[in-house]
Amino acid sequence: MTAIEIRNLSKSFGAVRAVDDVSFTVEAGTVTGYLGPNGAGKTTTLRSLLGLVTPDAGEALVNGQRYASLDHPLNEVGAVLEATSFHPGRTARDHLRIMTTAAGLPASRPDEALEQVGLADAARKRVGGFSLGMRQRLALAGALLGQPKIFILDEPANGLDPAGIQWLRGFLRHLARDTGAAVLVSSHVLAEVEQTVDNVVIIAKGRLVRQGTLAELTGNGGGAVRVKTKDDFAPALRAAGAEVEEVEPGVLRVKGLDAEEIGRLALDQRVLLTEVIHERSDLQSVFLELTGEGAQA
Numbered sequence: 001m002t003a004i005e006i007r008n009l010s011k012s013f014g015a016v017r018a019v020d021d022v023s024f025t026v027e028a029g030t031v032t033g034y035l036g037p038n039g040a041g042k043t044t045t046l047r048s049l050l051g052l053v054t055p056d057a058g059e060a061l062v063n064g065q066r067y068a069s070l071d072h073p074l075n076e077v078g079a080v081l082e083a084t085s086f087h088p089g090r091t092a093r094d095h096l097r098i099m100t101t102a103a104g105l106p107a108s109r110p111d112e113a114l115e116q117v118g119l120a121d122a123a124r125k126r127v128g129g130f131s132l133g134m135r136q137r138l139a140l141a142g143a144l145l146g147q148p149k150i151f152i153l154d155e156p157a158n159g160l161d162p163a164g165i166q167w168l169r170g171f172l173r174h175l176a177r178d179t180g181a182a183v184l185v186s187s188h189v190l191a192e193v194e195q196t197v198d199n200v201v202i203i204a205k206g207r208l209v210r211q212g213t214l215a216e217l218t219g220n221g222g223g224a225v226r227v228k229t230k231d232d233f234a235p236a237l238r239a240a241g242a243e244v245e246e247v248e249p250g251v252l253r254v255k256g257l258d259a260e261e262i263g264r265l266a267l268d269q270r271v272l273l274t275e276v277i278h279e280r281s282d283l284q285s286v287f288l289e290l291t292g293e294g295a296q297a
């Protein structure tokens with residue numbers, strides 16, 4: 001069964017069409033990045049999945065059902081929403097204990113979940129003193145309590161430092177690969193999720209603009225390098241196993257070698273390169289265009 005299904009979902013707030021006829025699915029064992037600039041409609045979609053927003057049309061289903069009709073929601077879906085608030089005077093463990101008791105989960109779960117997110121040492125600390133990154137980890141621990149197989153995470157990388165983002169990437173991959181979970185993770189920063197996701201859904205102004213596997217959207221991962229040189233460099237590149245196309249006189253489009261390998265080869269061959277440029281993947285260019293950074297790209 002499809003773990004997460006968004007089918008022709010639409011939602012307006014007054015004159016703003018926050019989500020406009022969006023459809024996509026997330027299968028078990030995969031991570032899907034839900035990407036788009038601020039205000040694109042990501043949060044509205046995720047809140048629809050959690051029954052916090054009532055769609056005007058279409059459906060947002062988890063395990064084939066509406067969230068509200070799940071018998072044991074915490075066992076089926078783990079969610080982290082933006083700006084989760086915590087009682088500042090409560091310790092991390094107490095915060096999770098309250099959730100655990102309310103959901104009738106085993107008393108061992110808070111400590112296990114804190115361990116999983118790397119917060120075991122902070123279990124007895126008051127949340128009021130937590131950094132944003134620690135709060136994000138605590139929110140994730142809350143999502144793990146019921147050991148669900150579906151995760152809906154809204155900008156979970158916000159507030160994490162580079163090491164935290166690295167950790168999050170590994171953790172999401174682990175959830176999908178090792179526990180077979182379906183993970184839907186939103187972000188307005190492509191680079192945050194690019195190394196983690198199997199599939200990408202891009203939304204802008206409420207409309208779905210692109211979806212596919214990461215490989216499809218990045219041109220099968222084989223990014224080309226454009227090289228400018230007045231020298232006869234193509235034979236050496238081909239001999240090194242590259243696929244070379246002369247796109248205009250003096251400009252070669254090289255596939256199969258990265259920029260560093262090409263640079264080394266040029267050095268060996270005493271070839272002068274006047275320009276070496278990584279071609280942007282489709283995904284990057286689409287995303288940069290949408291986020292308005294295309295002009296600087």
Ligand SMILES: Nc1ncnc2c1ncn2[C@@H]1O[C@H](COP(=O)(O)OP(=O)(O)OP(=O)(O)O)[C@@H](O)[C@H]1O
Pocket residue numbers: 013016017018036037038039040041042043044045188
């Ligand atoms: N409760 C609401 N009332 C009025 N307008 C809303 C409401 N929720 C969202 N919107 C509007 O709907 C649009 C989509 O917002 P949404 O929060 O879903 O986008 P987003 O992609 O998650 O962006 P962000 O990352 O900034 O949260 C925005 O124009 C937003 O202002």
